[in-house]
Amino acid sequence: MRTPLPDRRSLWDLTAAAGLASARFVSDASGRVALAPGAAGSGPAPGIDMLRGRTVLISSDRQLPALLALLMLDGIARRILLCPPDLDPVHLPVIAAAAGVDIIVSDGTGPAVRAALDFPTLDCPTVVPPADAEARRGETTEWLLFTSGTTGRPKIVVHTLATLSAPLDDGLAVSSSAIWSTFYDVRRYGGLQILLRGLLGGGSLVLSQASESVGDFLTRAGRSAVTHISGTPSHWRRALMSGGADRMAPRYVRLSGEPADQAILNNLAHAWSNANVAHAFASTEAGVAFDVRDGKAGFPATIIGRTGTPVEMRVVEGSLRIRSNRVALGYLGEGGALAGADGFVDTGDMVELRGDRYFFVGRREGVINVGGQKVHPEEVEAVINQHPAVRIARVRGRRSPITGAIVVADIVIHPSGDFETISGEVLQACRNSLPPHKVPVMLRQVDRLDIAGSGKIVRSDA
């Protein structure tokens, strides 16, 4: 692990240092909180001394209470476990134990409540912390984030505010009056980047809400005068298909989380002709590596192999490797090493050089990215293989212009079996035990599947 920057200050210190003006705010569909001292009801957070040096799990279905909890906790708590609301509560007791959670901050909702975790619990704050020095924010708080590649028990990645905020120094000129928004949940890495740009850049933040339709979100973003907004290509396709593009007028539109194809870049440039459209590459482990601002899919080959830059990138055996001060400190517990001995993180994202640009061509080991949500083929195959008439299954991705990819499966069945009947039963089993994006969209009957010398299914044409 690296030594944190010596001049590191807390999230709240840096938010305050960017200027606390009454015009600054954070909002969601249910409420709005001023980023100003002396906001109604602001005062010393009750119970703050209980949180000093502790490992705190933040549990809330809404993002705004979680954001206020982050402002309160960074620099106070030893560790913050940021639980996204869609986390399967089944995993939470083990994760909480691995992280050493000893207190929960919650608004009475979220995964910790659903998991009925038995820890002392404090209410989420409803206002920003008081702007005083008494809070003594001397702790280098670890931020524990869930990876997006969640199969079985999710992996936890350890960051600090220093690693998380390092990408902000990327030359993206933003005025302090910027109003940031994102389709992402800010408890995921991609959303957290937008949260930090809003708070540390001196601007405001409009948060999405799970229950809200994309049309209503665009209306709210427009009414809040959002200037900078991010989402996955799938989020953006849905936004454009809603017909609600004219409800907001952003100056900056950002894509990340999935490879952006030329069609979505062109559609966005057409929908908001005055906006700068940029697509970024980031992972929870390696952080933000780069963003591409020329409106073209892929990325220029010239950024690979440069040295002395904040982010160094290589392509080794076809996959993108990254070294920078944005890389996480490591996985929590025994999740395996994050970077190699040379400090480079292997992203597992395979790239291909065509002309003077690289393009993403999928993930190593066949991980499928369905609208920004990663699907491990083995997890789906395990469900399919439980059917007594299925001899072997191979799950793979198929390109989709709507969600980037969809899940499909090739299956070998017992010769006496009826494919129609079996495929109906297999799909029902998948629907019963997998979230919708992991259920194969189609099953194809094949005579055989190749098995490699390693005993694994050959995924080369996946």
Added chain:
Amino acid sequence: MIRSTILAQINRIAEQQMKTLAELTDDLPLLQSGLDSLCFAMLVASLDDTLDLDPFASEAEVRLPVTLGDFIKLYENAAA
């Protein structure tokens, strides 16, 4: 032919995914049809298989459809 195939596929996917469909008129906004993004991804894949058409993959600049009528027209133009 294209129209009837699209409508049949929409009904099939909605039934399979247990989605309640709105009345399928040309001016129906796609996002109010009752289908979610995953359903549309299934629809586009199954139309690629049954009609051998993927207008989204064409070299020409394609605008994302907003209404059901836009969607059908996209496929009819791709076939023309």
